[in-house]
Structure formats: C-alpha cells, structure tokens
Amino acid sequence: xxxxxxxxxxxxxxxxxxxxxxxxxxxxxxxxxxxxxxxxxxxxxxxxxxxxxxxxxxxxxxxxxxxxxxxxxxxxxxxxxxxxxxxxxxxxxxxxxxxxxxxxxxxxxxxxxxxxxxxxxxxxxxxxxxxxxxxxxxxxxxxxxxxxxxxxxxxxxxxxxxxxxxxxxxxxxxxxxxxxxxxxxxxxxxxxxxxxxxxxxxxxxxxxxxxxxxxxxxxxxxxxxxxxxxxxxxxxxxxxxxxxxxxxxxxxxxxxxxxxxxxxxxxxxxxxxxxxxxxxxxxxxxxxxxxxxxxxxxxxxxxxxxxxxxxxxxxxxxxxxxxxxxxxxxxxxxxxxxxxxxxxxxxx
Amino acid sequence: xxxxxxxxxxxxxxxxxxxxxxxxxxxxxxxxxxxxxxxxxxxxxxxxxxxxxxxxxxxxxxxxxxxxxxxxxxxxxxxxxxxxxxxxxxxxxxxxxxxxxxxxxxxxxxxxxxxxxxxxxxxxxxxxxxxxxxxxxxxxxxxxxxxxxxxxxxxxxxxxxxxxxxxxxxxxxxxxxxxxxxxxxxxxxxxxxxxxxxxxxxxxxxxxxxxxxxxxxxxxxxxxxxxxxxxxxxxxxxxxxxxxxxxxxxxxxxxxxxxxxxxxxxxxxxxxxxxxxxxxxxxxxxxxxxxxxxxxxxxxxxxxxxxxxxxxxxxxxxxxxxxxxxxxxxxxxxxxxxxxxxxxxxxx
DNA sequence: CTGAAAGCGCTTACAG
DNA sequence: CTGAAAGCGCTTACAG
Numbered sequence: 001x002x003x004x005x006x007x008x009x010x011x012x013x014x015x016x017x018x019x020x021x022x023x024x025x026x027x028x029x030x031x032x033x034x035x036x037x038x039x040x041x042x043x044x045x046x047x048x049x050x051x052x053x054x055x056x057x058x059x060x061x062x063x064x065x066x067x068x069x070x071x072x073x074x075x076x077x078x079x080x081x082x083x084x085x086x087x088x089x090x091x092x093x094x095x096x097x098x099x100x101x102x103x104x105x106x107x108x109x110x111x112x113x114x115x116x117x118x119x120x121x122x123x124x125x126x127x128x129x130x131x132x133x134x135x136x137x138x139x140x141x142x143x144x145x146x147x148x149x150x151x152x153x154x155x156x157x158x159x160x161x162x163x164x165x166x167x168x169x170x171x172x173x174x175x176x177x178x179x180x181x182x183x184x185x186x187x188x189x190x191x192x193x194x195x196x197x198x199x200x201x202x203x204x205x206x207x208x209x210x211x212x213x214x215x216x217x218x219x220x221x222x223x224x225x226x227x228x229x230x231x232x233x234x235x236x237x238x239x240x241x242x243x244x245x246x247x248x249x250x251x252x253x254x255x256x257x258x259x260x261x262x263x264x265x266x267x268x269x270x271x272x273x274x275x276x277x278x279x280x281x282x283x284x285x286x287x288x289x290x291x292x293x294x295x296x297x298x299x300x301x302x303x304x305x306x307x308x309x310x311x312x313x314x315x316x317x318x319x320x321x322x323x324x325x326x327x328x329x330x331x332x333x334x335x336x337x338x339x340x341x342x343x344x345x346x347x348x
Numbered sequence: 349x350x351x352x353x354x355x356x357x358x359x360x361x362x363x364x365x366x367x368x369x370x371x372x373x374x375x376x377x378x379x380x381x382x383x384x385x386x387x388x389x390x391x392x393x394x395x396x397x398x399x400x401x402x403x404x405x406x407x408x409x410x411x412x413x414x415x416x417x418x419x420x421x422x423x424x425x426x427x428x429x430x431x432x433x434x435x436x437x438x439x440x441x442x443x444x445x446x447x448x449x450x451x452x453x454x455x456x457x458x459x460x461x462x463x464x465x466x467x468x469x470x471x472x473x474x475x476x477x478x479x480x481x482x483x484x485x486x487x488x489x490x491x492x493x494x495x496x497x498x499x500x501x502x503x504x505x506x507x508x509x510x511x512x513x514x515x516x517x518x519x520x521x522x523x524x525x526x527x528x529x530x531x532x533x534x535x536x537x538x539x540x541x542x543x544x545x546x547x548x549x550x551x552x553x554x555x556x557x558x559x560x561x562x563x564x565x566x567x568x569x570x571x572x573x574x575x576x577x578x579x580x581x582x583x584x585x586x587x588x589x590x591x592x593x594x595x596x597x598x599x600x601x602x603x604x605x606x607x608x609x610x611x612x613x614x615x616x617x618x619x620x621x622x623x624x625x626x627x628x629x630x631x632x633x634x635x636x637x638x639x640x641x642x643x644x645x646x647x648x649x650x651x652x653x654x655x656x657x658x659x660x661x662x663x664x665x666x667x668x669x670x671x672x673x674x675x676x677x678x679x680x681x682x683x684x685x686x687x688x689x690x691x692x693x694x695x696x
Numbered sequence: 697c698t699g700a701a702a703g704c705g706c707t708t709a710c711a712g
Numbered sequence: 713c714t715g716a717a718a719g720c721g722c723t724t725a726c727a728g
Contacts, residue, residue: 001466001468001491003720003721003722004721004722004723005721005722013698013699014698014699014700015699015721015722015723016698016699016700016701016723016724017697017698017699019722019723019724020697020698020723020724023723025723025724027697027698028697028698029697029698032697032698044462044466046462046463046466046467047466047721047722047723048402048466048467048468048720048721048722049398049467049468049469049721049722050397050398050399050401050402050407050468050469050720050721050722051398051402051704051720051721051722051723052721052722052723053398053704053722054396054398054399054402054703054704054705054706054720054721054722054723055703055704055721055722055723055724056704056722056723056724057704059398061469068429068432068433068436078426081416084416084450085416085450085452085453088416088450088452088454089452089454092452092454092455097449097463097464097467098450099447099448099449099469100447100448100449100450101445101447101448102432102436102446102448104433104436104437104440105433106436106437106440107440114392114394115394115445116445118349118392118393118394118395118396119394119396119397119445120349120396120397120398121397121398121409121447121469143349226630227630227633227634253630256633256634282574282575282601282631283630283631283634285575285604286575286604286631286634286635287634288636351704351705351706352705352706352707353705353706361714361715362714362715362716363705363706363707363715364707364708364714364715364716364717365713365714365715367706367707367708368707368708368713368714371707373707373708375713375714376713376714377713377714380713380714395705395706395707396704396705396706397705397706398704398705398706399704399705399706399707399720400705400706400707401706401720402704402705402706402707402719402720402721402722403705403706403707403708403719403720404706404707404708404720405720
C-alpha cells in the first residue's frame, strides 16, 4: 500500500505539499498540484483513513444502524435497501461513505451503539427501530455524536427524527373501514417494544372515538410481524365470540398468515373480512386479493434522513436549511381488494 | 471522548502499561490489570480504532460488499439479512465487527472496491454478486487483502469462494420435470452478467442432453429477477408457437409476475404449466399454488463464508482447518404444488 | 508557494 | 513488572 511518504519521495517534494495538493487546499502551485494528482493516480494512492481520522478527528463515513438476525428475515430487510440507496445518493454529494452497521440479535443494542461510537469509525449515525424508551438515544445525545433516528421515541426529544406516518395510516384506515359500514374493527400490533406500536394503537383508539365506537381491548391482537404472527392473529380473531368485520395490520407481512388461516376456514379476505395492511411493499403487492396498503418512496426517505443528519453537522450544515429536522413521513393509500366490499358478510 | 492518556493519568501509570493491561498481554501485575480494567469501565474508555489501526495495520473489522439500489428492492435483499446474521455470529468469536458496505447502483463496483480497500477500514472482505468476468477479484487479489466471494467467477480461480448449488438446482429440477413427463422445458434467466446465470444455463443444457431432449434457444427467456421480469417471461412464453409445458426460474420472485400473467389468461400454475422456482424464500412461501423451490440455511452460509475468509487470514487461521476454502452450497428441494401434476394439459 | 515539525491515539520493542 | 520512546499515516499551523 503506497503512503503519502512514498508519493512525496517519488515526486521529490514534502509530504505537506502532497497533502495540500490532494486536499484542494489553496496556495499550491498549479503545476505542482497537477503533478501530485497525476502521480497519485498512477501509483494508486488513496489516503489511509486511519491516519486521516486520527489527525482530523473525522472519518468521512456515516453509520446506519440496523438490526440483523433471523427474526428479520423477510421482514424489515427489503425496507432498508431502498432507504440505503437514498442515503448514499445524498451522502455521496459530500464524499461521505455509508457503513451499514448490523446489530446482531445476540447483542444488546445499547452495547452495540456504544462500541460503534467508541470505535470512532463514523462521523454521524442513523439509528432505526426506535423503542418507546430507547437508551441508545440517551447515549448518543451524551456522546455528542450527530445522529438522526428513523422512528420516534419518548426518549430525548431534542434530536432529529423522521418517522413514517403511523398515525395517519391508522386514521385513514379506520375512517375508511367506518365509511364502508364497519363498526367492529380489530388491530394487529407487533409483539415488541417499538415505539411505532404505541403510536399506531393511539391513533386507532382516537379514530374509534371520533366515530363513537367503543374501544374493545379484545380487538387488540399482538403477534410477530410476519407470516406466523398473522396466522396466530387470524386464529385468535376467529375464536372471538363477537368477531370483528375488519382488521388493520401494523405490518403487511402479517397478511400472509392471515389470508392463509382464513382460507383454511373457507373465508375470503375482502368478502368475509376487510383487511388493510401497512406498507405497499414488493411482498404486499403479491397478495391476492390485493392488499389495501400505503406506499412511500424509500429512496426519498433515505435522502431526507441524510439531509436531516447532515444539517446537524457543523461541517455540512451550510448546505441545508436546517428547517426540517424532524418530520412525519407521509404515506399514500393504494386501493386494493382486501377491503373492497362495503358491508362484508359476517364471519360464520 | 476519553483517551488512553486520560486513563493513564487518572491511574497515575504509563500509557504502555494501560495498553498492555487492556490487551491481555502477559507480564502485567494482576492488581494493576484489575485497576485498569475497572477504571476503563468506569470512564467508559474504549480504544480509538484509528489509533489502533494506524499502529497495528489492522482494523478488527470485516467488510461485506453488497449491491444496494432500487433494482434490488424486494429482490436479493432479504437474502442478505440471513447471511449477515451468520457472518456476525462467526466473526464475533474473534471480536471482529462486520461492516456492510453497500455499493450504490450509481457507482462502478470496481471503483467502489478500490475505494474501500484504500480506505483501509477492513481487514478482509466478502464480496457478493460475482460476475463471470469480475474485475473486483483481480483487484483484490493484487491488493493482498484477504477476501472470499459469495458466488463463482471465471476470474482469478485462486481465491476462496462459496456458491449456491445452481448446477444442482437446475439438474434436479429438469430431472423432476422429465420424470413427470415434460419434454418441452423452458428456463428463465436474469438479464445481467452474474456468473450464476451461465452455470444455471449450462446445467440446464447438460440435463436436457442427458435426457435426449434437444436444446431450443427459444426456450431460454431472459428478464429481470422480479415481478415484472416474470410477467414479461410469461408473456413471451404464451406467444411461442410450440409452448413449453414446464419452466425453471433462476429467481423465485419471477414467479409472481408469471403467476399473474398466466391467471390473466385463465391458466393455472401446476395444472397448465409446471413451474419450479429457485430459493424457498419468505416471499416464495407466499405463492399459491405453492412454489416448488429449494431451501438452504442462510445463517449457516454466513458462518461458512466467515470461516472461509478467516482461514485465509494469518491471524485467525489457527482456528480453522483451512480445508474447505471453496465449496458449493447444497440446497434441498421443497415440494410445492407448482409442478405437481404429472402431465399438464397443454396451454391453450 | 513550500518545507519542517508537531501531534492525533494507539501498540510494542527496548531498557531497566 | 513498568516506563519512556518510537512510529504507524496523515493534516495543519508556522516559518520562510
């Protein structure tokens, strides 16, 4: 690996001049700069990041913290690829690289964040899967490392965040159900402590109240955000004495198990039970009858996250207005057949 | 951020001793070590990675190169989460962190690799999505950075790699089709230069020959590995004069569009056209009629990739036999309904 | 416009 | 068992 010393020796100038030429500093002779750039290219020189980081205290990299692990398979993962694409497109404008940091399910997320911060391999972080009480946020706030959260949290309200519009999705869905004649509406939540669950539930309750529908705790079902969870939920739902005629899912993948369980009893989604899923993901688009759900641009979301983060970092904030630090990300309903019929037959 | 200097000053000993204590070096007084560990914990000290890297020439991190971008959404992405989980579980045994390095679709993959290598932020790399001719492999071989490829390539045969058993999948599928009475069998390939395509096609051809079936170029269909691609392929297939009765897909997501296009003509998968997909992914499991496909443990694949990489790295190879540098990863067929009927009706 | 030098935070021979 | 010092590869005031 060729170092700045090698390059300087090869050109017979000092490493200081080489460095200045390479980093576009003023006060470098044009011809000298040309020669340096040329030689760097020839010898394949690229500055060692460790040396640079140590000196500057900056890494030119941004970390994106995600949760990996078996649970996630087929779940939130394809969500991230789109977001990553958007993040990169914004970060690359500033020559920042994106490092995706997967926190294994074996590891405590707070410890993982601590380790990643201590390693000092990124200048800023994007965290995801925020919990209602999220120790990572406390830690990051204390550590002074710039960060933005994908997802809201009750913890530390002074940081930038962007969250999908769970409130709006629940509101629009319930309104739609009610408009189609439903009065007994269930909600399926994730069996975890992610903050989005409480927002979703609150909006559900508020919407019911608006329509003068009494809230029934038995209509709040909880399971994993996947096929199995959906199956379990359908099972539970079918065993209720007074069955709901509609259900709102916090995650579209639940629809799979739900469709399947209903089919086992010869029940048809849309006719016998109205269903609205969450995100109109690639997988959601595969359902038949098609699932009513909500779409968003993952790429734009990634761009917004990057912009939000950069606008808090002194070195970059000049490029950003800094006005939109936190925001609710809108989602647009996509009509499907899963809640098509206005007055569904009762489940029999 | 507390440095080793701070810690040493706080304990009133030299930084050398602190470093030795922290790094489990011999010849440190037991009590001294205790005190250092205690103080490090109290002050939240973790060694700065840049300082350590600069001195040691090692980063204690492994990079996993994947391709991000819009194309990938809902495609190969959920494949990676499982692999990442396995990688981490093996790497964490050696206190190595995993950095996922997403190469944006905007960027030339070779340039990206060069940049990541030059940055010197990882001690080894896992690359994926290998092309038949893959310049990244040449570059990595030259750069002396240890790496392992997920996928075979014609380029540089002396590196370790692990590849899914595309050959076996195609062979088993064709044998199965033939056993069920099919003679006119199509194959759907990806419209890219990934090496897996040529392996898949070769195995398809070889299998046909084994059964004395003549190869028809018109039965080799190409499209993107997604819903749309599958739709296009079905469309093309329906327009053939002498339609095939069976089709083998290189990617299971193609099945979605294929199912959809067939349904438009009132045709039923399994009855009117036998279909075998590729991986029995979470998404593949959602098809109805269920898709015959092949399963594998992504986690175990990740573990094997990590082991393969580490066994080439001097610092870690003592833990590995080094016998299984390269391997074909077996996949097991999962019976579905998509190729159930022995003699399908002809497409009408 | 350029060079010499300091110093970022570590680890590791080398003395003692 | 411990300390003092060198040096990894950079960038950046400071002189000239």
